[in-house]
Amino acid sequence: MKKVLLAVAVAMTMPVAMAWAPTSDVNVIVAYKAGSGTDTGARLLSTEAGKYVGKTLVIQNLPGGDGKIGWTRLVNSKPDGHTIGFINLPTFTTLAAQKGAPFSVSDVIPIANHLTESGVVAVKADSPYKTIEDLVAAAKQKQLKASTNGVKASNHTAAQLLAQSGKFDYKAVPYGGTADQLLALRQGEVDFTCAKVADVAKLVKGDKPELRVLAVFSPTRAPELPDVPTLGEKGLYPEWYGSARAIVAPKGTSPEIIKFYVDAFKKTMQDPATIEAHKKAGLSMDFKDDKQLGQLLKDQEVFAKDVISKLYK
Structure with a gap:
């Protein structure tokens, strides 16, 4: 009995291991400029996540190189849980698959x-191309120009898929990111562009919309744009194509840190205030945990090597 009491007494005096939590502000790297679609979503989520992380999440915009500058900084950051970042798929895996890439998926x-x-697929609101059929027909008659968010970046790939399925050539004009490519379209520097639903959400609404969406890369119509046809409906690219925006940490980050953030972001994305804030911003959240995201990364790595690489030959 005395031995049991002694063991209990010793156990009670031993320090209890505390679960990991950040001890200072958390840097959140975004590889695109302020005002881009990625930046807008990252800021919204980071603001709401503060209550569950327990510290302020500070966005660090590091644009350039189609994402390479920011993501190179991210993978080289200290894996102590105080630096995490957003990646865009398939752009991240596409760049990682290139020869001499400064980072890999691992x-x-x-x-x-x-x-x-x-x-x-979008055009200016006053464009002569009222439908996707109009755009494709014109592109077969003359070379049109399309703005992209960088060479071989996600929106460039979308334009390639459109052109391949529509059997036309076009001139891709790369800009620093989605915000810049959309500005180029609005200023009339190009004839069309490919972006994401959230990128154009505010530009197609109101009394004086700046853009018109002609088609969506999806097997089914987008809930946010129910009157816009899918490309498949028009005999063009029939599969889904778009972008996943996800949160990752540098290699070497411990499992307990990863678990902390998985739990924190899950709670954040289930929070009614977060859901309402995203709804007002025209953003539809799609939570996947670390294991599900890991599988998505693998799938996108295969897509980059087997599909995207063949679009640029």
Whole structure:
């Protein structure tokens, strides 16, 4: 009995291991400029996540190189849980698959998926191309120009898929990111562009919309754009194509840190206030935990090697 009491006494005096939590502000790397679709979503989620993380999540915009600058900084950051970041799929896996890439898919550890958005084909609101059929017909008669968010970046790939399925050539004009490519379209520098539903949400609404969406890259119509046909409906690219925006940590980040963030972001995305804030912003959340995101990364790595690589030959 005395031995039992002694063991209990010793156990009570031993320090209890505390669950990991950040001890200072958390840096959140976004590889695109402020005002981009990725930045808008990242800021919205980071603001709401503060209550569950327990510290302020500070967005660090590191644009350039189609995402390479920010993501290179991310993978080289100290894996102590105080730096995480957003990646865009398939752009991240596409760049990682390139020869001489400064990072690989294995350089990041999945935390959670935030958004999954369908791609769209858009023109200026006053464009002579009223339908996707008009655009494709014109593109077969003369070379049109399309703005992209960078060479071989996600929206460039969307334009390639459209052109391949529509059997036309076009001139891709790369800009620094989605915000810049949409500005180029609005200013009349190009004839059309491919982006994501959330990117154009505010630009197609109101009394004086700036853009018109002609088609969506999805087997079914987008809930946000119910009157817009899918490309498949028009005999063009029939599969889903878009972008997943997800949160990852640098390689070497410990399992307990990853678990902390998976739990924190899950609670954030289930919070009614977060859901309402995203709804007002025209964003549809698509939470995937670290294991589900890990599988998505693998799938997108295969897609980059087997599909995207063949679009640029």
